[in-house]
Amino acid sequence: MKVSSTARNERILSLDFIRGIALLGILFANMAFFKSPVFQLQSLPGELASLPADHLNQWAVFGIDWFVIGKFYPMFSFLFGLGFYLFYERMREKGLDAGKMYSRRLYFLLALGAVHLLFIWSGDILHTYAITGFLLLLFIHRKPKTILIWGIMLILVSAFLLGVLVTTSNLFVAYQEGTAFEQDAQNAVSTALSTYSSGSYIDILSFRISNEIPIVLSNLLLSIPNILGLFLIGLYIGKQGFIRNAEEHLSFWKKLLLFTLMSGGLLSGLYACLKNGIFSIAPWLSNGLAEGLNIIAGPLFMLFYVSSAVLLFQKPAFKKLFQPITMVGQMALTNYLLQSIVCIFIFYGFGLQLYGTIYAATGILITLVIYAVQTLLSWFWLGNYDQGPMEKLWRRFTYK
Template identity: 55%
Template sequence: MNSFGTPTNQRILVLDVLRGIALFGILLANMASFKTPLFQQQSLPSEWTSLPDGPLNQWAAFGLEFFVVGNFYPLFSLLFGIGFYLFYERSRAKGRDARRLYKRRLTFLLIIGGLHLFFIWSGDILHTYAITGFLLLFFINKKTSTILAWSISLIIISMVVLGALVTWSSLLISTLTAGDMMETAEQSVHTAVSIYSSGTYIDILSFRLENEVPAVLSNLFINIPNILGLFLLGVYMAKKGLFHHTTHYKHVWKRILIMSGLSGGTLSLFYASLQSGILTMPSWLSYGLASGLNISAGPLWMLFYVAFIVLISHNTFVIRMLQPFAAAGRMSLTNYLLQSIIATFVFYGYGLGLFASVSVFSGVLIGAGMFLLQIGYSWIWLKYQQQGPFEKWWRRWTYPVQ
């Protein structure tokens, strides 16, 4: 995630700001999974490419697809790669066994991610990050050109392979989901809504462990190449010093802003139009093509966001205005986990039971309210502590004796 445990005076402020922004984007992107049976709806072709009812919901849905979906996990992944490099180099500079310490960090992350996946929410990304993170050790001493080549290759391969897989599976589903198959798919959606909206914690846990967690684990190795490519992009940028010397590389950031904005914006617009049903194609084709576009547009659009934040952060007033995001970003592990805890309480039956009863626009408002709450308690917490609670436990696990 980042170099948790890094003393405040060694932190790079713009990275904390980006972590905070990534947290907000991830929360908005995850709202659909928190409040609707997204896993089960994947078997219903009618749910693949359409807009909800009502202009507010339609604009909110299109805005999420264009600006948010697929753009902030790449940012989180990029920051993970940057954090890996900074942690490793700082550990080596202090004469520590960086490889051993880094493995300890990943082990902690894997345990926390596993607990999060099994006992709280099926959309966990931490376990995937932890497993993929071990592969970074093979690249730490490689040349920057080699790292960049691997990064680009993995992202492109992932785009092609995942797009092809989704297209093929979508074609099969759209061919087979007739009669009894369609009835079964619809019944699985109704069952999920019933259990999530009114079930007890044990009911929901049993349902997830049987119906969702196995699917998440089976997709693990499909997701690793893309995530590793993004990790390596972060390592490359950190090795080049793009975040340490932002003023020196201002011309580079401007080029990144223009190129990624034009390419990422165009691809993201195409993706959002397909995903929202504005561009009409057979559902199996548009869904598969949209998936491939999202993987390619996400990193480009993400780089546009990064370059924009880096460039405006040279203004003292702007960076002061972004400090609340930095506070949330310094506690990114804690806040990521708390997002799941709060959201599942709001939507699941053992809490407020709002599952499948909240519109897209209302979901955005709830997400914004949750993040404002996170900014508030992060700000207060860091007035008295140097780290968030999970960050502190992570540090203690990494350095058992100091």
Template identity: 40%
Template sequence: MKMGERLQPVDQANRVITLDIIRGFALLGILLVNMHFFSTPKLFTMMAEISLFEGTSSQIAEWFITIFASGKFFTTFSFLFGLGFFLLMSRVEEKGLSVPRVYSRRMIFLLVIGIIHAFILWSGDILLPYAIAGLFLMLFRKKAVESIKKWAIGLFIACMVVLALFSYLNSVLMSILDFDVPLVTTYEELVAEAMEVYQNGSFLDILLFRLGEEAPLVLSNLIVMVPLVLSIFLFGLYVGKKGVLRDIPGHLPWIRKVWSRSLVVGWGLTVIYVILKSEMVILPFHLHLPATEVLAIVSGLILSFFYITSLTLLCQKEQWLGRLSFLAPVGQMAFTNYLMQTVIGLLIFNGYGLGLFGSVPPEYGILITLGIFLFQIIFSKFWLSKFKFGPMEKLWRSFTYK
């Protein structure tokens, strides 16, 4: 479909399906990125600045994931969370219930699941920062639309400034104190230790390693992650309060404008990021790393807007809505499917499962991703043919509404 084609209005049910389609698409992208972390000690290889797979096909696969997926789908999912908060508020108010009371129960449940997921199962969890940032989201419940927009932009910029400053100071400190080589050696040792533990260790062995070596990094990362997630939540809340979802056809000019601008700016920044990341151009004096880190997040956020608006515009055509509807059941069971991806990943790669950790190059990781997601499409459709909600969605809803 050409973006300039005349779009036909869709009914309320199709507007909800559109959100589920976008959410399902985001889950595919999240799994694609997370596959790196399921299958390798990516957390430590990044810090040690080493790669486990040097083949041409592996490098192409890694660049594909970096350019089209990394940072784009986490932000898409976060945006939808903020939009979902607005929808939840509307439903709760219609039922005459207390929004703070219902929503706080919802976040407490998410917080408990996030703690279990992050520390017992897998360190790449996003539920814990979602739950913490979600609690702060209540502070913006009654703010005006333009105020929310200013807070979203301001908070995001503040996070980028802090991130750049931390990265710059860390780079300068390493240079002055000459700590770089010992730290890199330490991370290389952690890579080797992680390979051994995750390939051959029991559940308890892996748990102890995670709590000892990975948990401190996860907790320290929350300092920047929570306000960053909150800023993206606010973008979603802004769109909800703006009334876009209630009247998509009436907001098509605005959606097209966001689409065109995010297309140009997002991919433009991505090109600059790739140039810096591949070191075709190297910035002077400790600016290179801060610039690449900030560009990765900024371009990821803007391209997430491009993905969201692209799918929204496509879903205004009945034909495209039908073509993309296979993603809706996955998105409708997003909570269940997100956790399911972790469980399947652990059983494939960890020592208490198939023990393939560290032995699957990224090009095969893409194939595994597609296989798992295909299973989730089939499973979600089957489950929803029998039940109204996914199992985790049912538990979450039951706890939320008692």
């Protein structure tokens, strides 16, 4: 039997729109990592909780923390779990070995993520998704209620563990002012700034391999349970038919929208206040509470974004108006990788050398320009081809 990827007229357009929105949010969130030494600053005493001096960048940082940080990697994770269910059911309906076909997809994603992580950017998420994705096979035949319980519990446990870990780490850092540890941390920040801003590609590659990639890989133990929990929320939504038959479940989406707006919105606002030291409590405690809290607040607010998109997509006029964003989402893998490639050439030493010189408000502007160009490129590409280039390679590897 010849198998092909989902035809364009079979696609669930609301999902492509949500992917398009997720790509914008991911770029907003990742911009700080592209333009500044975030990995190294985390170990520097006195950098635990602070806002910029000028009002424009203060509002930019606060707004990003409230509405973006921790909301869009959960959105991609949610979509991954949902997409897994839709793919698995499609293969099963055709009488194929759905587990084997799905595993092929993950092998491709793992290889692509490894290349992205090693040769392009330390913030890759694809390798984590691929590794965690194999665990989804353990849940495909479970009841929806069981899947939902597992998902919620994994997220709550991850929030607790991250909160304790960050609080403990920050408490240690807070007591290192004036010590050799602080000097080493300052040297690490200075080295990162000089390497990324003026180093060659080989210099930067060597620095990332020795200083950042080990941190990324060691974080897998903490990130996999959290991401699996988010995958399971998407799997639950898929099994319940809430997306595929959204018009039959409008009451569910309306209730979810109101609940997540109130809970996710308020908790995310609290996270932003804690993260930026607005409350008069110790920075090490404030930041630890913030990071743990956002593991819960982020997915809740993410579901507000998702439910808003699903409800808006019941209106034909909305589908037409936001078709360009839908096209960006149809090429999500290609556009995700393209964002990394464009940003490293903007900020790194072998490109425009803007690393360490851009503040939050300017970063927002750069994000919007990059995304606007990606929208135009996606519109042009899908006007001539059925799929994005990386999506086509992924399809060929999956279906042989």
